[in-house]
Amino acid sequence: MVDLQSQYAKIKDVVDPSIQEILESAAFINGPKVHQFQKNLEDYLGVKHVIPCANGTDALQIAMMGLGLKPGDEVITADFTFAATVEVIALLQLTPVLVDVDPITFNIDVEAIEKAITPKTKAIVPVHLFGLAADMDAIMALAKKHNLYVIEDNAQGIGASYTHKDGSKTKTGAIGHVASTSFFPSKNLGCYGDGGAIFTNDDDLAHIIRGIVNHGMYERYHHDVVGVNSRLDSIQAAVLDAKLPHLDSYNEARRNAARKYTDAFKNHPKITTPSGNTTCDGICDTCDCHVFHQYTLNLNDVDRDALVKHLQENNIPCGVYYPIPLHLQKAYRDERYNEDDFKVTNQLVRSVISLPMHTELDDEQIEFITSTVLNFINQN
Numbered sequence: 001m002v003d004l005q006s007q008y009a010k011i012k013d014v015v016d017p018s019i020q021e022i023l024e025s026a027a028f029i030n031g032p033k034v035h036q037f038q039k040n041l042e043d044y045l046g047v048k049h050v051i052p053c054a055n056g057t058d059a060l061q062i063a064m065m066g067l068g069l070k071p072g073d074e075v076i077t078a079d080f081t082f083a084a085t086v087e088v089i090a091l092l093q094l095t096p097v098l099v100d101v102d103p104i105t106f107n108i109d110v111e112a113i114e115k116a117i118t119p120k121t122k123a124i125v126p127v128h129l130f131g132l133a134a135d136m137d138a139i140m141a142l143a144k145k146h147n148l149y150v151i152e153d154n155a156q157g158i159g160a161s162y163t164h165k166d167g168s169k170t171k172t173g174a175i176g177h178v179a180s181t182s183f184f185p186s187k188n189l190g191c192y193g194d195g196g197a198i199f200t201n202d203d204d205l206a207h208i209i210r211g212i213v214n215h216g217m218y219e220r221y222h223h224d225v226v227g228v229n230s231r232l233d234s235i236q237a238a239v240l241d242a243k244l245p246h247l248d249s250y251n252e253a254r255r256n257a258a259r260k261y262t263d264a265f266k267n268h269p270k271i272t273t274p275s276g277n278t279t280c281d282g283i284c285d286t287c288d289c290h291v292f293h294q295y296t297l298n299l300n301d302v303d304r305d306a307l308v309k310h311l312q313e314n315n316i317p318c319g320v321y322y323p324i325p326l327h328l329q330k331a332y333r334d335e336r337y338n339e340d341d342f343k344v345t346n347q348l349v350r351s352v353i354s355l356p357m358h359t360e361l362d363d364e365q366i367e368f369i370t371s372t373v374l375n376f377i378n379q380n
């Protein structure tokens with residue numbers, strides 16, 4: 001699904017000496033590289049504070065701890081996403097409230113959020129799923145109306161921009177009250193191990209969160225709040241700082257691959273290609289609402305699992321993100337859920353398929369992948 005070796009070969013000249021420098025300095029934890037990367041990422045995103053941490057799951061958890069959410073508070077998120085989002089809500093003894101997604105964008109359905117709001121609701125967690133910015137203007141307006149926090153899960157969307165109604169643009173992760181991201185190797189900005197970060201424009205919240213990631217310490221050996229130990233190490237920061245200047249071109253390479261996939265599949269009666277948000281089709285030249293963490297097709301009247309098998313037999317990797325709705329996972333079942341409220345997710349889990357998507361795809365690979373998919377669909 002990804003080709004990290006070829007990508008590494010192109011930046012080896014920068015990455016290797018930078019890692020070597022850390023080995024020699026022995027500043028493995030909280031070294032100057034971590035600070036440098038943090039500053040550079042703040043500039044890139046246009047966000048006031050980046051607080052690095054150990055991974056994207058921690059980042060979500062710490063964001064919720066920083067907001068002071070308390071057991072019993074309800075947090076609304078999408079039924080169709082990676083489990084980390086709902087996991088940390090449950091882990092903090094908050095009450096996850098899963099809602100359905102939009103059938104075209106696959107992102108959280110704003111009307112479904114509004115229906116799910118109760119007096120106990122404290123926060124909404126939109127996920128920029130597969131790299132497409134969620135409908136942030138609508139979500140922020142809803143949050144304002146009901147006095148709720150918005151925590152953006154930007155693990156799949158780093159580098160994407162959201163175009164507001166007035167035409168201005170903001171990078172995803174810089175719009176909500178707080179945001180999280182992951183630097184897992186296969187993410188759009190990935191390190192060579194685990195890593196993550198929290199973003200916010202709120203000075204007070206940033207201060208609280210900087211203490212939480214460091215055992216609740218604001219002054220050495222004074223523990224004011226219950227914290228965690230969650231750090232980005234210097235070696236990972238060195239890798240990320242070497243890759244950050246390439247993030248836009250990496251995302252452009254993904255968007256180029258997406259354009260070629262979409263050209264091959266468009267107008268096929270059995271294939272729905274990915275969409276952008278309401279203002280574009282996700283692959284236009286003028287905006288970057290979609291950074292294609294995944295390139296995901298929605299199939300109509302195709303035996304999806306047989307196609308998966310056929311691709312595997314042809315040595316084409318593919319993925320099903322995600323095969324089971326979160327509300328049906330054993331850990332997150334809740335008798336309050338009604339199947340009728342999850343029509344879209346219940347369908348998508350059976351009809352989506354994600355094709356290889358990374359920065360190193362060439363025309364020959366794309367042509368082989370698209371023709372193999374089309375041959376199967378046209379013959380079955």
Ligand SMILES: *Cc1c(COP(=O)(O)O)cnc(C)c1O
Nearest residue numbers: 055056057082084155156182184
């Ligand atoms: C990857 C991912 C996470 C978790 O990130 P880790 O660094 O693996 O902990 C959270 N949310 C979403 C949507 C993700 O894709």
